[in-house]
Amino acid sequence: MMTNMDTPTQLESTKGEFVAAFRRGDAAGIANVYTAEAQLLPGNSDFVRGADAICDFWQAALDTGLKDTTLQAIEIEVHGDTAIEVGLYTIIGGDGGVADKGKYIIIWKNEADQWKLHRDIWTTSLPAAVS
Numbered sequence: 001m002m003t004n005m006d007t008p009t010q011l012e013s014t015k016g017e018f019v020a021a022f023r024r025g026d027a028a029g030i031a032n033v034y035t036a037e038a039q040l041l042p043g044n045s046d047f048v049r050g051a052d053a054i055c056d057f058w059q060a061a062l063d064t065g066l067k068d069t070t071l072q073a074i075e076i077e078v079h080g081d082t083a084i085e086v087g088l089y090t091i092i093g094g095d096g097g098v099a100d101k102g103k104y105i106i107i108w109k110n111e112a113d114q115w116k117l118h119r120d121i122w123t124t125s126l127p128a129a130v131s
Contacts, residue, residue: 007083008073018117031052034116034118043124064093065093065094066091066094074086085106086103105121106121
């Protein structure tokens, strides 16, 4: 079992895989960093459960023209084979401008000595669009 001192570095490595896949437009690569029982909890949506649904969700997001993302951890708490991360995200659109930015919480699970995203929830910090 990996030590807790290694965990922040390992989480950053997995997030690096997520970001690299995002930049490639590789939804399957993004889905690969989630556990088999993972759930996304996006705003204005129901739960997104399981690898196929997560892949489809990210493919639909990438198909809107999203090109890049950053994920910045603010705090990480490790509890055995589970870690909780709170952070900030920014998503860049095809025009190079900020498509969204906000905050997130990831609940991580260590499966077979590999940290993967288990629960992923985020919310925008941008003002609501005026109708």
